[in-house]
Amino acid sequence: xxxxxxxxxxxxxxxxxxxxxxxxxxxxxxxxxxxxxxxxxxxxxxxxxxxxxxxxxxxxxxxxxxxxxxxxxxxxxxxxxxxxxxxxxxxxxxxxxxxxxxxxxxxxxxxxxxxxxxxxxxxxxxxxxxxxxxxxxxxxxxxxxxxxxxxxxxxxxxxxxxxxxxxxxxxxxxxxxxxxxxxxxxxxxxxxxxxxxxxxxxxxxxxxxxxxxxxxxxxxxxxxxxxxxxxxxxxxxxxxxxxxxxxxxxxxxxxxxxxxxxxxxxxxxxxxxxxxxxxxxxxxxxxxxxxxxxxxxxxxxxxxxxxxxxxxxxxxxxxxxxxxxxxxxxxxxxxxxxxxxxxxxxxxxxxxxxxxxxxxxxxxxxxxxxxxxxxxxxxxxxxxxxxxxxxxxxxxxxxxxxxxxxxxxxxxxxxxxxxxxxxxxxxxxxxxxxxxxxxxxxxxxxxxxxxxxxxxxxxxxx
Ligand SMILES: Cc1ncc(COP(=O)(O)O)c(C=O)c1O
Numbered sequence: 458x459x460x461x462x463x464x465x466x467x468x469x470x471x472x473x474x475x476x477x478x479x480x481x482x483x484x485x486x487x488x489x490x491x492x493x494x495x496x497x498x499x500x501x502x503x504x505x506x507x508x509x510x511x512x513x514x515x516x517x518x519x520x521x522x523x524x525x526x527x528x529x530x531x532x533x534x535x536x537x538x539x540x541x542x543x544x545x546x547x548x549x550x551x552x553x554x555x556x557x558x559x560x561x562x563x564x565x566x567x568x569x570x571x572x573x574x575x576x577x578x579x580x581x582x583x584x585x586x587x588x589x590x591x592x593x594x595x596x597x598x599x600x601x602x603x604x605x606x607x608x609x610x611x612x613x614x615x616x617x618x619x620x621x622x623x624x625x626x627x628x629x630x631x632x633x634x635x636x637x638x639x640x641x642x643x644x645x646x647x648x649x650x651x652x653x654x655x656x657x658x659x660x661x662x663x664x665x666x667x668x669x670x671x672x673x674x675x676x677x678x679x680x681x682x683x684x685x686x687x688x689x690x691x692x693x694x695x696x697x698x699x700x701x702x703x704x705x706x707x708x709x710x711x712x713x714x715x716x717x718x719x720x721x722x723x724x725x726x727x728x729x730x731x732x733x734x735x736x737x738x739x740x741x742x743x744x745x746x747x748x749x750x751x752x753x754x755x756x757x758x759x760x761x762x763x764x765x766x767x768x769x770x771x772x773x774x775x776x777x778x779x780x781x782x783x784x785x786x787x788x789x790x791x792x793x794x795x796x797x798x799x800x801x802x803x804x805x806x807x808x809x810x811x812x813x814x815x816x817x818x819x820x821x822x823x824x825x826x827x828x829x830x831x832x833x834x835x836x837x838x839x840x841x842x843x844x845x846x847x848x849x850x851x852x853x854x855x856x857x858x859x860x861x862x863x864x865x866x867x868x869x870x871x872x873x874x875x876x877x878x879x880x881x882x883x884x885x886x887x888x889x890x891x892x893x894x895x896x897x898x899x900x901x902x903x904x905x906x907x908x909x910x911x912x913x914x915x916x917x918x919x
Contacts, residue, residue, distance in 0.1 A: 529902070530542060533884065534884045538902055539902055552812070553808040593792075594765060608720070614772035620778070631689075632686065633690065636667070658676055746767065748766040836915075885914070
């Protein structure tokens with residue numbers, strides 16, 4: 458064997474990964490170097506024409522990541538929905554990389570396919586989407602792919618012949634609806650499925666930044682009168698900027714009345730439907746046609762691990778059907794992922810979540826989520842005590858806040874967030890709320906964030 462093969466890069470990487478949570482506390486959450494500095498370093502130091510010992514390469518690569526990253530696994534990264542990852546989930550991901558099972562065809566990966574199926578059925582039921590036999594679910598690269606898939610499935614379900622003829626099968630031009638606070642993967646999906654971005658209608662929100670159902674009904678009526686065919690609503694539970702929860706019960710009622718497919722984008726927030734005392738905020742999830750949930754957000758596993766749950770298995774199969782001579786043939790009892798999901802070659806995305814959840818147990822995962830929600834409440838209290846105004850509170854651990862002296866213009870709010878980041882204390886974001894105001898935003902994205910970490914943030918803001 459060559460000297461390169463004799464080295465143990467996996468052991469080195471594992472040692473670095475194991476030490477990382479402790480190491481993070483010694484680091485600033487973010488370093489933003491000029492691109493030229495990073496490129497110059499790589500050009501000078503990394504001539505790929507030369508071989509090096511793998512252990513050395515792994516250590517040096519980790520050093521680059523440590524030096525030039527926004528550390529989303531830092532306990533004081535209060536940013537977008539990027540979590541600290543549990544050691545169990547990293548171990549599961551390592552197994553996926555090492556075995557590299559190919560999930561395109563079930564016969565190539567019976568264990569991995571069935572682990573994912575088992576996990577998705579249990580999770581869909583635990584979250585209240587439905588009984589395991591009432592839905593079909595699969596992993597996606599993330600929330601954007603899950604939302605895109607949901608729209609494609611809904612169109613296929615609604616318009617006979619859409620899978621064959623596309624928009625030519627639609628008697629009128631389809632339109633669909635999201636709140637003004639919804640994720641921007643929806644206009645992208647509108648483009649990708651051929652509807653065009655203008656088919657994605659952004660509807661006004663109420664004072665808590667939740668979808669305004671009266672405004673939605675009025676928009677649908679206007680669109681019908683203009684010759685459009687309203688067909689899909691994406692309600693969000695846990696909007697990206699503000700953590701708002703649209704009323705799923707109200708949305709379900711409206712969708713039944715208006716004949717719209719109800720999709721729930723719960724990429725981040727719907728994980729808290731697992732927590733019994735928070736379940737009431739998600740009432741109506743059991744009436745949704747489809748649901749997006751990302752394990753790489755609230756559930757603390759590495760990217761990307763999206764999931765799509767759908768109550769119409771035949772429409773899922775029709776949306777992604779294909780047949781080839783060169784793929785191994787499937788079994789009679791199950792779907793082949795390449796012909797029932799958007800991807801073809803498919804990583805064992807679910808292994809990291811399986812190892813994490815099987816280790817913690819669902820009660821352990823629920824307790825972790827409960828603790829994160831408590832940390833969000835504690836942050837609201839600490840900020841209020843320090844004179845900040847909390848804007849549009851949500852039961853989820855995301856806090857938008859402001860104060861009169863800061864104002865709501867982008868420049869001042871951005872400067873305040875930049876000041877916190879430059880101090881090395883924490884990472885927070887300036888965001889524009891659906892009402893146009895610029896606010897500071899701090900989200901508990903890490904299960905490692907402690908009350909002492911909250912105090913560091915509040916002090917840095919002062
Ligand atoms: C509410 C919501 N939906 C969808 C997405 C897209 O998820 P992903 O980045 O995993 O594709 C995000 C991303 O933050 C989100 O916040």
